[in-house]
Amino acid sequence: MxxxxxxxxxxxxxxxxxxxxxxxxxxxxxxxxxxxxxxxxxxxxxxxxxxxxxxxxxxxxxxxxxxxxxxxxxxxxxxxxxxxxxxxxxxxxxxxxxxxxxxxxxxxxxxxxxxxxxxxxxxxLPVAAATAYDGVVQLGLPSGSTLLVTGAGGGVGAAALQIARSAGLRVVGVASAAKKDFVESLGAVHVPSGPDWADAARAAAPDGVDGVYDLVGGDVLTEAAGLLTDRSKLITAGAPAEVVAELGGARVERARTAAVLDAVARLVLDGGLDxxxxxxxxxxxxxxxxxxxxxxxxxxxxxxxxxx
Structure with a gap:
């Protein structure tokens, strides 16, 4: 058997x-x-x-x-x-x-x-990369915008950084100090997680943050919301829908289609996603x-x- x-x-x-x-x-x-x-x-x-x-x-x-x-x-x-x-x-x-x-x-x-x-x-690809792809598409940020990703050292976060970069976005990744080299290897500005991460993020993005893709939830999500002027550009896969809704944002909307799988596979083959x-x-x-x-x-x- x-x-x-x-x-x-x-x-x-x-x-x-x-x-x-x-x-x-x-x-x-x-x-x-x-x-x-x-x-x-x-x-x-x-x-x-x-x-x-x-x-x-x-x-x-x-x-x-x-x-x-x-x-x-x-x-x-x-x-x-x-x-x-x-x-x-x-x-x-x-x-x-x-x-x-x-x-x-x-x-x-x-x-x-x-x-x-x-x-x-x-x-x-079907879980982490597809979740990352859905979130980046949902935010719909124009090329040249700055996206901040919390929990950037994990599977979804690493994919989100790369997919956003391939879409022409500037990316800032919040992750542990131990993952600094990894986050930077993905083309992102690394911000160490910890009590003062939000201040470090402001310093890393002096022109402001245009979107936030949260993968942590809790106090990190609340602090991340404070970095945005447009709360509609706050999405999370790390907190319940009602929690992020109170902050003016939304949960990541999963497409769950073969078309998304085709898209992330193409990104891998084109070199935009490792x-x-x-x-x-x-x-x-x-x-x-x-x-x-x-x-x-x-x-x-x-x-x-x-x-x-």
């Missing part, structure tokens, strides 16, 4: 295990893919801990497979799926986990993988991969590769 890395109940790492599960069967609108690579994201361990994404309903069935994004090869398609056939190389968002030999993908959020794009890099995969693990070491992200040791993206 195919293997998958699962969690058996809500909780910590002690709930995780490598398990043998039946091969999934694609339902209407779904694609079954033989996984070649799966991206690892903070939302994975948060879901294991009991976090529910906005819009999540119902109870999760256990054991539940971890993971939200994969790249692989189509094995079969469900009813109503058009444009995909067995043997196609694809990448996209999973329906029910991706740390596995086989995964179900939603056809609406699955794209054909360009031949020049590796499975490893493609597997990092996924920065820094660590890879085999499926049998998926727990180590998730610990790397959960404990904050990852600099860049972590990927699980599935041998074939």
């Amino acid at each position: 195919p293997e998958a890395y699962v969690f058996t109940r809500y909780g910590g790492p002690e709930t995780e295990a490598l398990a043998e599960l039946d091969k999934p069967v694609p339902g209407p609108g779904e694609i079954l893919a033989a996984v070649r690579a799966a991206g690892v994201n903070p939302v994975d361990w948060k879901i294991r801990s009991g976090y529910r994404r906005p819009g999540d309903t119902g109870e999760r069935a256990f054991p539940a497979v971890l993971g939200s994004e994969v790249a692989g090869v189509v094995e079969a398609v469900g009813e109503g799926v058009e444009g995909f056939a067995a043997g196609d190389e694809v990448f996209g968002n999973t329906v029910a986990g991706g740390y596995a030999e086989y995964a179900l993908l939603s056809a609406e959020v699955t794209a054909h993988k360009p031949a020049e794009l590796s499975f490893r890099d493609a597997a990092t 996924p920065h995969v820094t660590s890879t693990f085999p499926l049998e070491r998926a727990g180590e991969a998730l610990r790397t992200v959960e404990e904050g040791h990852a600099r860049g993206k972590v990927v699980i590769e599935v041998a074939r």
